[in-house]
Amino acid sequence: MSTGVRIPHPFPYQGSKRGIARHILPHIPSDTTSLIEPFCGSAAISIAAAAHGLARRFLLNDINPSLMTLWSWIMDRPTALTDGYERLWHDQTPDRKGYFFQVRDQFNATHEPHHLLYLLARIVKGSVRYSSEGRFNQSPDNRRSGMHPQTMRQQIMAVSELLSARTVLASSDFRDVSALATSADVVYMDPPYQGTSFTKDHRYYSSLSFGEFVEALSCMNDQGLSFMVSYDGKTGDKRHGRSLPEHLQLSHMYIQSGRSSQATLLGANHATIESLYLSPALVRRLHESPPGFTQALVYPRGHGAV
């Protein structure tokens, strides 16, 4: 981010909101007690919010229990975790590809967090995939050897220092942790990409239907909760996913998230734009208490990027 604040980055993760965090943070009121991330993945928004002094506490949740075990080691045992990663990283030569599959088998047998960290550092585009039997089945990116252990150690130590004293972890369905929110909190939701969760890839650990998600948001509105959702988007004229329905009365805006690599390959000049939705309670709060972070470039519907 171009704000002068260094934002540490624990591991590569497909769908990470690291690149657009500066557009999301301005919607967090300065008096927020807890920032809750029910679909946390690599928790890019909580990390950026903590680095900017927004929110007093954090709640990170993901339905993938191995990912949350990794998070618990980042918080409580960062030295042991990064020592384990360093051993794997050095042992991977000369047969990096064969070694990856060996570690993958070990991870599927034992679910050790340093194995998962190594897999995340080596897989194609940080894209986590599980088989229908729940076995990690993504392949390595053989052009890369994964983040250097020294860099990994610096990043993980910095994330640990930033979050460990004020973060609670959970591994449950998003509805269970959203139900813990109070009117002084903000819930940021970045569910799995629509369309990928029902494919045979099993890219994410669970499936989540559009209808179920909309129903959960409707309940959160009934409770007057402040929440934000990253959902659909578009590249040029191509839409990704369905928009959230009008009856939820969410404020909608587009955020410019970069160029699509596919469009760049084809020589097209198409920017990728992602939707961000704000709940009515959050919009009301933002009128009363100013955001704690203001350096944003947000494009409301009908202006700027669209």
Ligand SMILES: C[S@@+](CC[C@H](N)C(=O)[O-])C[C@H]1O[C@@H](n2cnc3c(N)ncnc32)[C@H](O)[C@@H]1O
């Ligand atoms: C798009 S990723 C989130 C990426 C995250 N914003 C980041 O910055 O890295 C979606 C996450 O939702 C998790 N997930 C899928 N279904 C879930 C559910 N029902 N409840 C909680 N988490 C879920 C997946 O395991 C995945 O890590």
